[in-house]
Amino acid sequence: METYTNYVDGVWRASGSGELKPIINPATMDVVGNAPVSTLADLDEAVQAATEAKAKWSKLSGAARGDYLYKVADLMEERLDDIAITMTKEMGKTLPEAKGETARGIAILRYYAGEGMRKVGDVIPSTDSEALMFTKRAPLGVVGIITPWNFPVAIPIWKMAPALIYGNTVVIKPASETAITAAKVIACFYEAGIPKGVVNMIIGSGSVIGQGIVEHPAIAGISFTGSDEVGHQIALGSVKTGKKYQLEMGGKNPVIIAEDADLSKAVEGTISGAFRSTGQKCTATSRVLVHSSIKAAFVDKLLSALKEIKIGNGLNDGIWMGPCSSEGQMEGVLSYIEKGKSEGAKLIYGGSRLQGPSYDQGFYVEPTIFDEVDSQMQIAQEEIFGPVIALISFDNLEEAFALANDTKFGLSASIYTENIGAMLAFIDDVDAGLVRVNAETAGVELQAPFGGMKQSSSHSREQGQAAIEFYTNVKTVFIKG
Template sequence: MKAYTNYISGEWRPSVSGNSKKVINPATQEVVGHTPASTVEDLDAAVQAASEAKDSWAGLSGAARGDYLFKVANLLESRLGDIAVTMTREMGKTFPEAKGETARGVAILRYYAGEGMRKVGDVIPSTDSEAFMFTKRVPLGVVGIITPWNFPVAIPIWKMAPALIYGNTVVIKPASETAITAAKVIECFHEAGLPKGVINMVTGSGSVIGNGIVNHTGIAGISFTGSDVVGKQIARGAVERGAKFQLEMGGKNPVIISEDADLEKAVEGTISGAFRSTGQKCTATSRVLVHRNIKQAFVDKLLSASESIKIGNGLEEGVWMGPCSSEAQMETVLSYIEKGKEEGAKLLFGGNRLTGSEYDQGFYVEPTIFDDVDSKMQIAQEEIFGPVIAIIPFDDLDEAFTLANDTQFGLSASIYTENVSAMLKFIDRVDAGLVRINAETAGVELQAPFGGMKSSSSHSREQGEAAIEFYTSIKTVFVKG
């Protein structure tokens, strides 16, 4: 079984610890490979390499940096199938979804490669007629990136690509569960010929490498996607030493099914938003707010659609939903299902670990639907990160908007309605960074800003043109003749 290594200063290096971690296929429990259990010494070497490379990388033109990203995109595209298979084996996502995510990574790289030719400042009129005043954007320097396991290609790339195009060098810590997929992505950067030290990858635990990135004085900015608990710890550490930080965290995303909704579309969007990727995405539909007058009709269609979902190994033809990403994640999901029962919610569908010959070696949980949920229940308040939805009835849209906002999170929200007035009220009144009309809660186009409100983010935005706000600082220049 192949042992993967860290990538530091243009070389693949084993950890100085000599220790490694097994990566397990959650569908079969087979060992996919081994990745380093790295140390602070490994991280120090990566930061040193990035520090030594930052001035020369920043000194290149944006177009020259963009040329490198175009090469990476072409290499990633040529290996799309292999990387998608690896992703499915590491974290259970179905192969079609893994292919789609990898293709998205290609598109993100090409988008930011083009950004190398766009403006990075403005001319500002001076009150002095003999002076010239303008702004320019300058890179932060070394950026530390900490990414989760649920989107092991798209999230690292949508952080690394803008960091690089705007002139920063990178040290990335991918999630241990999907570090092999990350290594295969980094191979594309290596083979594209990026200068030594521009991009570095160190794998290992959050307590060692993650905390090391947060506390390292050689790292000027930290971009993190993960849980709100860890995100708040990162924020405190970054503030203490004056580092810039960007956090994208949890969600408890509602879909509102209005009385006039197209029920076929609403059910399709709810199923897709809640159960694709086994519910393991921060924008997944978690709460379903349904007008009481059409609730039974909606529930009947929802149950019928849920019964047709094919669950299994994501590499098998026709499988629609794969396993939870790990045994620990499965146990977390099952514990929330038990909490829902204890709290008095009505279990309508699923709720069990799947067993039997094809499931016994994997971490499979049935799509689960709770009805008659009170908004204050834990299953309506806390992020489960699994295929579990809570149905909450409402009597009018004012109540629906209040319920939609009744959590600490504010990442995404959607509504199904044909009423233009309801759409406009929803846009204005729902506290979410991403609002979608007659579409599922999950999904955002790569050229659009992405981020949440309340405890879902640090109120910064990723992707699109908005990415420049985090990865650069503004320098104001005043020139007097």
Template sequence: MKSIHTYLNFIDGEWKESKNGETSTSYNPSNISEAIGSYQMSTKEDLDQAACAAKKATKSWRKLPGNVRGDYLLKVASILEERLDDIASTMTKEMGKTFFEAKGETARGVAILRYYAGEGLRSIGDVIPSTDNEALMYTTRVPLGVVGVITPWNFPVAIPLWKIAPALIYGNTVVIKPASETAVTCAKIIQCFCDADVPNGVINMVTGSGSLIGTEMLNHPDINGITFTGSNKVGKEIARKAVENGKKYQLEMGGKNPVIVASDADLNLAVEATISGGLRSAGQKCTATSRVIVHTDVYDEFKEKLINKVSEIKVGDGLESSTWMGPLVSKSQLDTVLSYIDIGKNEGATLLYGGQRIEDKNGYFIEPTVFDNVKPDMTIAKEEIFGPVLALMRVDSLEEGLELANDTEYGLSASIFTKNIGNILLFIDEMEAGLVRVNAESAGVELQAPFGGMKQSSSHSREQGRAAIEFYTSIKTIFVKS
């Protein structure tokens, strides 16, 4: 049997075994008999050691000039770029997305690091007129201190880096707990920071159970803030405990993202974007298109074009160049998606295409799935599935489409396809989502722009771009009397 590498925790500049010596193994969802690597099943003591190391490093790290912190990020970016293919390949093996997508995500990680390196020389305050003409009043921003970072498996490079990079550039230190499904990928990211000689304690990684490590992060007195991306259920519990413990928190959670196809839409463009937005990464994106709301005048034509294109999708191992859609990340995720498909059929939706596990492959593969005749009160129209499932819904007007699009507890992203400027302006004004896109798929996020949701999709905070400074720092007002 081929031996596999065991990845350690990274604490205070050193790779360390967990205190209990226990490990777990990450397997390839495209070939469930292939082990990718083992990672630590850490204890409360491991987390305590990491948090203490991070706290110890805060004073010296925050005192470095911003451009010096930026230089470290630039060095990490260069190392990550050199290892792009290896890290992308690990991502594909560990969570299943195609190598093409994994390379794009890793390249985005490089760009995120370089973007935030530049933040080290940007303004962090304002001069404010005082009513006292002999006084100077101004603001500056100060770091939170130690930030606990809890990340999901679906974007195992981009999401950790769009949390870590702003945390560090604004003077914080970090303890990250990555999703177990992609712990190996995260370890390779942290190795880039290690090899860039980032000072000891500035960044730490502890792997293992989310219920244990995440809870200890929330309870630990040395951790000042928590940034989390994941499910609504876990996010709400984090918010509750963070408030109880006086910690600042930031949550990015679920979505039930609509695309509206107006009667004047370019249908070929709309079909391509619906498929890309809904089925890339096997639909395992918080911004993935889920509900497809189509005007009745073009509904049948759109549906025919959609099914024709979906039927051409090649499902398989993400490392094979011909593969368009890889597997779901785990047996649990596969079971969840299949259960939603059964619910859709039982509640009366019409299964137009797919809906079955692909049994002739040794992985968690499922056919891309399309439902017709989906009603607003059906489960598949309301709950986040996080799989390659599209729900078609017919409307008689744009106003009806907007009402249907907004009929959800979520408000993360949404898109519309139309050539009419009136339709565009109405959509922009009325759509209750943090990200709205016109004639483009719902799943596009640019690193220099604020990202976050409305309603139950977030804590009403924003990540990425210049907006990241709002979470990772606090404003200090200074009054100086001559």
């Protein structure tokens, strides 16, 4: 059993409360380890350390900051298997997926390490011929980072790496459910020799530590990934305290299966988008919009392919889908399945908690498909965050695009079609920050901007070179001789 403490000012420290919270393996119900239950006093110490470190860190060259990120990446690469195994034990993701996520985190670190050598401003012509005018980027200062359990390596790193390379210091509150995975990532920063106070980690509840980050006067910006309900609270609190904020929230992501779609590719992409990571992705496929003329053939292929999925403990060989991340998560998914039934949708596959010797000690839910779904049903409007999809028929693409846009969310969307005109219309007409053609809704390359429209985000973008827009402010310089 593993227990990690907070990391503050270059030192591993127990929380002020002394309390520990057990972390449960969702595949077996065994206790993986313990996470500290931190207090506002712990947070204050972390923010103070980050405040004291920010001036010296920001004055390092971008290349020097990048060298630290390269060292962290090398250490993570050496420990990839251990970090991935810990991730699978803590939140249930299959080991191949956990290894892929950890490798992605390593690649993100190296990408942003290279950003330390890129330009951070532009020369602007002045109307005064004797003057020089240009812009440069100034770091925000101390950045608070609040991350979820579903991507406990990739999301913290795609927030921390740009924050650090652009000269900020960091206080991160990872999800308690995956605190050991987060601590093993932070340990790589520690052993890379990053200066004390530059990176700090406080583990605790959202109601105490998360809210404390929002309210702390010394924190200049907040980057958050999580539910839209919590995101909206963070936005309101950030406005009150004058913080810059960045929110990546929910999705209700549609895939459109056009009349001319390659059904084999469409079925493969639908299953991967909907059920990998047990549907616990903000970009997971949730609504499947199928042209009425091909719906029967599509559903036949979909049901046949689903029967081949192997469900179980993500550490075991050959497992394709693991459990829900916790008992509470499982109960939430099962409650939505009951809502779908009560609303009149037709359950055509799955819909139950899995039972038997391989499943009784875990939080396993079958891949679930509802047909004959109306767009206004709760299962078609609300984020379920589990292995459940809703099938909705359409007769023409205009109707499909309207259905795709018929939610408060706008994170990702995809279409399967061979028609160039349909592709271009989809790209223009669907309200989503990420649109993919002949590919699943989930997945974006690390060098590309990522974020949603409508209530899926704060209309900012993460990853790639777009990250500089949040983690810095533009300073305009005018010099006259």
